[in-house]
Amino acid sequence: xxxxxxVKITCKDEQDWIGSDEPFLVVGGQxxxxxxxxxxGESLNxxxxxxxxxxxxxxxxxxxxxxxxxxxxYAVHDKIGxxxxxxxxxxxxxxxxxxxxxxxxxxxxxxxxx
Ligand SMILES: [Ca+2]
Ligand SMILES: [Ca+2]
Numbered sequence: 001x002x003x004x005x006x007v008k009i010t011c012k013d014e015q016d017w018i019g020s021d022e023p024f025l026v027v028g029g030q031x032x033x034x035x036x037x038x039x040x041g042e043s044l045n046x047x048x049x050x051x052x053x054x055x056x057x058x059x060x061x062x063x064x065x066x067x068x069x070x071x072x073x074y075a076v077h078d079k080i081g082x083x084x085x086x087x088x089x090x091x092x093x094x095x096x097x098x099x100x101x102x103x104x105x106x107x108x109x110x111x112x113x114x
Contacts, residue, residue: 002087003053004060006033006046007094007109014040015064015078015104022065023106026074027052029059034069051113057086062099062106078102090114 004027014021024034033049052058061082063074081099089095089112096109 001053001055001114002090003051003113004058004085005051005111005113006049007111008043008045008047009033009109010043010107011038011040012105012107013103014038015080015102016066017103021104023080024063024065024069024077025108026061026063027058028054029072031069031071034065046110054085054087057084059083060085060097060108062108064102064104078104080104080106085110085112087112 021038022036023038024031033046035044059082062080064078064080066077079101081101083097094109094111096107099106
């Protein structure tokens, strides 16, 4: 068992060409965070999100919403990227992953605790 604790997400490049982004994060198939009005250069604090517990590994996906977000039906939105986070990162300190796709780039910072 491991715990994924998110720290922050930074938008380096927006996905939407006009206006701001509405990014959302999916961990283990569930939306755990979403935001509106995100612009390039912004960094958002994620420390209030409850930790996600997982065995062995969990999938972390980042999308940019165009319209309503329906649980389990994420493919209609713009996928920025996905990573698999494994328990091997336990005790390795603060980690960051870059999600880049569909013209966007975001960096997610997190810890994996035992
Ligand atoms: Ca979009
Ligand atoms: Ca959008």
